[in-house]
Amino acid sequence: MENYIITTKNLIKKYGSKTAVDNLNLNIDKGSIYGLLGPNGAGKSTIILMILGLTEPTEGFISVADFNPIKEPLKIKRITGYLPEKVGFYEDMNAFQNLEYTGQLNGIPAKELALKIEESLKIVGLENDRKKIVKYFSKGMKQRLGIADVLIKDPQLVIFDEPTEGLDVEVANQILETIRELNKTKQITFLISSHQLNLVQRICDKVGIMSNGKLIGEGNVKELSDNTFGGNKYQIEVEIIGDIRKVSEKIKSLKDIKSVSVIENSLLIGTDEDIRQEISKAITSLDNVILTKMNMKDFSLEDIYLNYFKEV
């Protein structure tokens, strides 16, 4: 348990007859960036609420930095920063005052707090906007202020719910860069709940895929890809014009072919060798078949995700 900042065992949360989280066993490494994926209603937000001690599990065990969220919620909140999907600030106060209020709620002494606020604002690039009233902030600025807000307490764990939702690419990239930087320099563990798969793929060390309250897949993108698509070293995607079944049979007869899947007028070929030349020759040797496209495919998290939900 020492290497895990979050551990859950057989965690269940029910709302009446509806099971929001179903027998969840989750281990999140200290100092990692963990992405929690899943459609709306998958149970991601309920897990976050249980981690913060804001709702009680119906059954099971949960531990955050070796604290029990039900019995010791304040200890957890002292070391955990949470940035909700829709972050709100007191709009008639300036950035500094908002952060000052957060610091006071965390019991940080005034002298130390002023330094921490300056440091946090600098990290998120808002040091020149400290006196600006928050209602004049853009969504991206508010999100960055939200990150500064969670940094005030020097957290060990930060939970982000859709951190780049609704932001333009440039701002989203800045935020991702900040997360990566904080993870690297301050060893902060991040739990990121998101729909944006490319974002999760770019920064997360490990991903958990949730559906109907269950963790249906977990690992890094490579592991998930192997589990999902058979673990072949290469996946070659081929598009043709002509009889796809005839081509499929021909390719199956080749040496080193592990799997061939037909998807509309294209084939997905699993192999441990790069045999694109052999495949090309085999296809062109067939009558009335034209090879239109062939490429080596890297599975994105989106492919894995879509495949999971195709199966579910």
Add this chain to the structure above:
Amino acid sequence: MRSILTIYRKELSDYFSSKKFLILLGLVYITGLTSIYVAIQNIRAAAQSSTDALVFLKLFTTSGDVLPSFLYFLSFFIPIIGIVFGFDAINSEKSSKNLSRLLSQPIYRDSIINGKFLAGITTMTIIVSSIILVIAGIGLRVIGVPPSAEEILRIIIFIAICVCYGTFWMSLAMLFSVVLDKTATSILTSVAIWIFFFFFVQIIASAIANAMAPLENASLATQIRNFNIGLGINRLSPSYLFMESITILLIPSGSHLFLRAITTSDISNMILSPLSLGQSLIQVWPQIIAIIALAIICFAISYVVFIKQEIRST
């Protein structure tokens, strides 16, 4: 405790810098000063017609030909002040998406509602006591009669009752702010309840009393029954309880006679003299306790509902 104080200080500073505070303060001062003007015009006649020596209290109770007394204005404004400080206490935090962020800080959830509640009471106390002290100061200057120790005590208790009454309305509005998500709905519900208690309960009480014990050609026993039914229904209204308590407290001569059915023969056998402070308090104690109990019940319900609520950011 630290977190309650932090939230209390923030809320207090928000109230004092808010437009709603300035508007309310302005309204209360305008009406208060108008009523003192009316009282000063009529205080000599009122003092001469009265049997008691508590002239200073007449500053608050004397009305004019057109304008009512300060007591009436206050009974009208205190619920509004209470509602204004309570209707958006929690749901505005939810709608501004601040609540999730607040709850993720290392504070107990009840610190939020307790801090807001205490700040509301403090602000109400400041508004009510400041206008009463201003009126007392002007009255002192104009009529030239200093208040006696008993009058000062009565004024202090009067302020305390006003704050309790305002706290009831604030707790009720706060309850709606916990239960209802939209601030507009919570203020409308609170105002609707205030209008019901302030204007309609007396009409309903009278209608029910007349239906159950008609006064036409009624015997003395029926008339007393009619009075008691009406009084019983009226006392379900916090506004009526408040008016009863402050009237008896500030008008010690004779106002207590309206607490129960009394016949003219009873009056002819009485030696009418003003009630002492202790006697006045004994008369209004049930009303004061009822107002405090109502405030506690409303706050307790909002507290429990808020503690058990699951707050999500979306």
